[in-house]
Amino acid sequence: MWTVPKPKYRTGLCAEGEIAVNIGGVRVVLFGEVLNRYPESRLAELLNCSTQNHEVISSLCDDFDPCRKEFYFDRDPEAFKCIIDVYYFGEIHIKPGICPICFIKEMEFWKIDQNVLDECCKSCLSEKEEELTEIANKVKVILEDLEVDECITRTQRCQRFLWRLMEKPGSSLPARIIAIASFLSVLVSAVVMCVGTIPELQVTDAEGKLVEHPVLEGIETACMLWFTAEYFLRLASSPNKLHFALSFMNVIDFMAIMPFYVVLSLTYLGTTSMMELTNVQQAVQALRIMRIARVFKLARHSSGLQTLTYALKKSLKELGLLLMYMGVGIFVFSALAYTMEQSHPETLFRSIPHSFWWAIITMTTVGYGDIYPKTTLGKCNAAVSFLCGVIAIALPIHPIINNFVVFYNKQKVLETAAKHEVELMELKSGKDARRESTSSLSK
Structure with a gap:
């Protein structure tokens, strides 16, 4: 109207x-x-x-x-x-x-x-402009995958083929096989890292210390060689090597590979005497723990994990509110618990900072049980704290889930729109080609 x-x-x-x-x-x-x-x-x-x-x-x-x-x-x-x-x-x-x-x-x-x-x-x-930009980027990626330029050199052609083989699982059957092999290698490496810590599966070395079983160590070495070859092949075929090296997921890949070779050099390349030093042993142990970073490599092969990461980025405000609610509640209820429990001779709350642990496990309804109130007022305070914790956690959950669903559906729609745009471009180019051929025949 x-x-x-x-x-x-x-x-x-x-x-x-x-x-x-x-x-x-x-x-x-x-x-x-x-x-x-x-x-x-x-x-x-x-x-x-x-x-x-x-x-x-x-x-x-x-x-x-x-x-x-x-x-x-x-x-x-x-x-x-x-x-x-x-x-x-x-x-x-x-x-x-x-x-x-x-x-x-x-x-x-x-x-x-x-x-x-x-x-x-x-x-x-602005939201629509961002969507169009994303569609344009997706169309560009699809066209780059379909593009066959006969004028490029043989080296560039090999580099492009290798890039598609390592980075585009949907481009061909060998690329899909490589992606599956990489995914399985991450899983096997993670399982070996966990199983290797079971004392019954460990063996005793010459110094009487328990070390990983040689079979598990061999599997670990094979996985690391695969990760190393995969990383350097992707780096060699990358069109922009600086952007590749600074990418977040590629930094994680490098951090997952690096500890293996550092520990190998400290152990076998003439530095065995240094391994007796306490600081060096602690550094080696820390480097071994860094192997868990390879689990994040799964995000490269899972669109669901990538969507979850982006959804969490979009939900930083809600996550900040959750942390603020929990932080205020932890401080208040730990201080109340410490004050109320001081009248009991066998109190487990020795200080307010020491009470933070009790407040955390109570408000998150974990209830570890190593610290608990013994007075009536303390128990009432505990009941109120875990009720407030449930409310504080439940409030921002729905917006976070909603952001995930919206972002996931949006990505699906944008991918479909990009494919339709490419199909329209191909259809238009086909019509133009037929029109040109008809005009040439009429002449």
């Missing part, structure tokens, strides 16, 4: 100081004094230009009826209803059902500045 005051719909001639426009079959008469509020807009230029200057008129509108003094525009009348609001109210709201990107093109056509958009519409527009 038009807002008040609304433009005039009539079939007669417009009066002095008015302008008649026909927007896609909808005739509207507008007041000149209203249009002059934005003198640089297209409608204001039409109002102020001479009806005898046909060249200027033809550049500003699609057609002109000199008898009725009516300007015709082959534009969307629904979008024009939003455009006309700027002359009356100084701002524009995009109606539901109108594409924000298409509406921006309408604003550019009518020469209306984007600053008059309402803030809510600007946020919607």
